Amino acid sequence: MKYQSQLVAQKYFIAALSLFLGQILFGVIMGMQYVVGDFLFPEIPFNIARMVHTNLLIVWLLFAFMGASYYLVPEESERELYSPALANLMFWIFLVAGALTVLGYLLFTYSELAALTFNELWPTMGREFLEQPTITKVGIVIVALAFVFNIGMTILTGRKTVVSLVLLTGLVGLAVFFLFAFYNPVNVVLDKYWWWWVVHLWVEGVWELILGAILAFVLIKVTGVDREVIEKWLYIIIAMTLITGIIGTGHHYFWIGTPDYWQWLGSIFSAMEPIPFFMMTLFAFNMVNKRRRDHPNKAAVLWALGTAVMAFLGAGVWGFMHTLAPINYYTHGTQITAAHGHMAFYGAYVMISLTMISYSMPIMRGKVANSQAAQTLEMWSFWLMTVSMVFITLFLTAAGILQVYLQRFTDTPITFMQAQEKIEIFYWLREVSGIVFLIGLIVYFISFFVKGEEPQGVEA
């Protein structure tokens, strides 16, 4: 570790991983509710479990992105963080706000929480992924602004690199597009149109900039390849991301009352969205092949390569599978969507977070890499989580294809609930895969506490 203030990142990562565990526990609960409908009913209805599952995901990824930024930016800028005290303060505000919100979901009914937080004054609750009380959303904005200010000041008063500037663009975009969460008209078409400016322009837009910057940083560190080469790749990847992804928003404008031309625009542009992900895969493997050094942290290299492959499969291939309007006509809002969502989020954003954590945590704990024993266990967790996520995705895809056929494609469609019962076997298999994922996560946690002889080497 070159700068003392990078250490701020450590607590962000610990919080992120703790919330990750919570997310997976609720995922397993929901998976159970898919097959045993009254599991934990009425104490934890499905909608509450799902809200906790998705909101914890978003919050822990934000913690991880912030931690990654606090670690990466001082090193890139070659100076201490502008204000470590502000970073620490924001950590506690964000953690307390996040914890209170999740407790609110679990201890009250959602309508009680809405009343308690004065939702009627500025109603923003009850929309997918944006279920947080308005007051929490205001808190998110404050934390995000303070964070972007802190990171921005560090970058702008230090050495400016492509990696840090791309990261900053992504973070500013994240903060700006979140503001659309406050626009909630009664008109459902308009509501949905602008809701996607948060959701799509985050995950298929600016978050990919953050992902690209973190991946580039880790690859510079672990491969020793010339920065010029890596930065050129980064530029061209994020160029393709935004060129395809911005108009690609149109694949969400097929069936919500928007004009028909979106069927063409959305199909064509989003069909190209896999290109940047494929380039990312080429990029990662090329850089590792051309490495000028063998970094002792093999686990971090594995996570980096895993990110590139799984993001391409989950976001690229599984996204493409149902993005053309004539296909999406049948698959929209079915288990196909769920399958894609799971592998895309895991492959792109979970794995890049774990890549950064894997690379930086040993350094923050005073060693260049973990012991061989610890790394071996960490790699076990990589395979357990990644393979079980592949199976979750495959089982949901199978369920989705059958659902589409039974409920929409056949000449004699059956009702939603009848179709759900017919595909139950796949939900059981998904639940088993989910439990394997949980085991993989526990193995991952254990790997942090495995001792052993640590590899010697210079920190880079």
Added chain:
Amino acid sequence: MKETFTKSMARNIYYGGSMFFLLVFIGLTYDTHQEIPKRDNHEAINEVVALGKRVWEENNCIGCHTLLGEGAYFAPELGNVYTRFGESTEALKGFIKSRPVEGIPGRRSMPQFNLSEEELEGIAEFLKYVDGIETARDWPPNIQG
């Protein structure tokens, strides 16, 4: 990548390309907003529907259901539920009202939300309004949603 393709070329594609498509997207957004009023059934929006949308949101209906395909996939699509329920707001209200508090053993069941008559009227009118939105190819594909 070949040396003839330089970093500054890559940077220019990034800045130029993203700015261009962002502007195109903003232009399309403007045009879309000119077109939306022709098909969004806004004539049906009134105070009752507005209350209904609040009820929809404040009970987190989207946490189980999809509405025009967006939401969770645990419970039926509701963009055409008004049609599926025989174009009867009374049937919608009756279904919501009759949900058992303790659920149904072994099966998925909608929670009992204890809505007032006014709220029930709102949510039913809201679902009727959404059903009237003119979606492309009249999505969802059939009555089952």
